[in-house]
Amino acid sequence: MSDLVTRVLRDDELRAANTLFRASLHVPPVKDEEWVTTHRGYQPERTLGVFDEALIGTAKSTDALLRVPGGADVPLAAVTGVGVRADRTRRGVLTSLMRAQFADFAERGIVAAALHASEGVIYGRFGYGVGTLMRSYKVRRLAARLRSDLPTSGEIELLDIDAALNRLPGSYAGLPLRPGMMSRPQHWWYAVERGLRASEEPVVTAVHHGPDGIDGFVVYRVVRTPGSDGTLKVDDLHYGTPEAFAGLWRFLLGVDLVDEIQVGYGPVTEPVELLFTDPRMCTVTEVEDDTWVRLVDVEAALLARERAAGPLVIEVDDPFLPHNAGRYLITPDEVSRTERDAQLRMGADTLAMAYLGAWLPSSLAATGRIRVSDPGAVAVADDLFGARSTPWCGTFF
Numbered sequence: 407m408s409d410l411v412t413r414v415l416r417d418d419e420l421r422a423a424n425t426l427f428r429a430s431l432h433v434p435p436v437k438d439e440e441w442v443t444t445h446r447g448y449q450p451e452r453t454l455g456v457f458d459e460a461l462i463g464t465a466k467s468t469d470a471l472l473r474v475p476g477g478a479d480v481p482l483a484a485v486t487g488v489g490v491r492a493d494r495t496r497r498g499v500l501t502s503l504m505r506a507q508f509a510d511f512a513e514r515g516i517v518a519a520a521l522h523a524s525e526g527v528i529y530g531r532f533g534y535g536v537g538t539l540m541r542s543y544k545v546r547r548l549a550a551r552l553r554s555d556l557p558t559s560g561e562i563e564l565l566d567i568d569a570a571l572n573r574l575p576g577s578y579a580g581l582p583l584r585p586g587m588m589s590r591p592q593h594w595w596y597a598v599e600r601g602l603r604a605s606e607e608p609v610v611t612a613v614h615h616g617p618d619g620i621d622g623f624v625v626y627r628v629v630r631t632p633g634s635d636g637t638l639k640v641d642d643l644h645y646g647t648p649e650a651f652a653g654l655w656r657f658l659l660g661v662d663l664v665d666e667i668q669v670g671y672g673p674v675t676e677p678v679e680l681l682f683t684d685p686r687m688c689t690v691t692e693v694e695d696d697t698w699v700r701l702v703d704v705e706a707a708l709l710a711r712e713r714a715a716g717p718l719v720i721e722v723d724d725p726f727l728p729h730n731a732g733r734y735l736i737t738p739d740e741v742s743r744t745e746r747d748a749q750l751r752m753g754a755d756t757l758a759m760a761y762l763g764a765w766l767p768s769s770l771a772a773t774g775r776i777r778v779s780d781p782g783a784v785a786v787a788d789d790l791f792g793a794r795s796t797p798w799c800g801t802f803f
């Protein structure tokens with residue numbers, strides 16, 4: 407593999423990278439007329455390519471911010487567009503891309519990286535772990551009744567695509583974020599634009615106006631098949647107040663010619679079923695991994711999140727990013743390197759699974775992912791990393 411070259415791609419090489427990525431997912435290339443909007447989704451200088459005689463592998467990222475427990479934001483690289491030419495897989499091309507990406511992230515002070523994995527076996531070896539979770543659910547639109555004690559204030563307004571692209575970025579930026587959520591950089595909205603404009607079904611955006619402006623929105627499509635009522639598919643749903651939560655659902659339940667509402671990407675701990683007089687109107691169809699998170703700078707990551715318990719000494723193994731390897735003393739006041747004996751030992755991937763609160767350390771210990779030298783430390787770690795709600799990213803990239 408020594409004759410491989412891995413480097414940042416020039417702007418005029420991005421289309422080939424996009425075509426390669428799509429081919430690796432068995433998806434046709436974008437059409438000429440779609441390339442203009444697709445291209446705008448690429449942040450300059452953030453796409454890597456691996457070459458032998460030709461381009462054989464690619465990965466890209468977008469700079470953003472990650473909300474961590476306690477409310478701080480850390481620099482995030484949102485990684486996507488990973489693909490290797492089918493006749494060049496299993497020769498270390500992805501490994502080379504990951505090494506080059508992490509070197510760049512570390513140099514630029516990125517604290518964490520995140521991605522949506524196409525398969526569960528790929529990214530653990532590079533120190534990524536399941537850091538947020540998501541659930542899919544469906545609601546019986548014709549039978550569901552909202553509880554009478556829900557708030558009723560606020561107004562719904564429909565926006566066309568141009569107005570939505572104009573107003574949603576600012577609206578999203580003003581909403582409170584859960585741990586695991588991220589800022590949405592302009593390049594992300596550019597990438598969304600192509601999907602909105604290329605959709606076969608009309609895409610509808612409804613915003614909820616509260617007393618201080620837009621405090622929630624939903625983006626959806628209605629899919630109708632001959633002989634049956636439609637299915638309303640929610641692509642994006644965010645809100646900042648109970649009024650907006652109830653108001654958006656009141657609106658969705660009122661959309662005509664719809665039998666079922668499907669939400670494919672929601673938070674695990676979002677009490678939608680409690681909006682209805684009969685909670686069984688909502689059926690959870692799937693709970694699965696959302697983002698895989700990689701702590702590029704373990705010390706900075708631990709410092710940034712809330713630490714309401716401790717002291718705790720953990721040892722982190724990180725063969726892929728050795729600067730992270732070693733022992734850390736974590737207390738409510740500080741995070742520092744230490745020579746003290748470790749109470750818990752874990753890989754960087756496992757720490758990433760606990761970091762945002764997706765998995766309790768006791769669960770990680772029970773499944774052998776955390777090696778325990780001091781059994782009393784497991785409860786301390788649960789108090790330290792345990793979350794009030796299951797982290798969720800809520801932005802697909």
Ligand SMILES: CC(=O)SCCNC(=O)CCNC(=O)[C@H](O)C(C)(C)COP(=O)(O)OP(=O)(O)OC[C@H]1O[C@@H](n2cnc3c(N)ncnc32)[C@H](O)[C@@H]1OP(=O)(O)O
Binds near residue numbers: 431497500502524
């Ligand atoms: C964030 C995103 O964009 S997710 C989309 C990822 N892309 C895809 O799924 C498209 C289709 N797949 C591909 O393009 C490629 O197979 C990739 C990118 C998944 C892997 O690329 P490769 O160059 O084959 O990976 P590489 O050779 O560096 O593999 C490193 C190790 O991971 C293993 N590995 C990599 N991919 C897989 C896989 N899909 N299944 C099982 N093992 C895998 C390799 O066997 C190797 O193991 P080893 O070190 O024990 O020998």
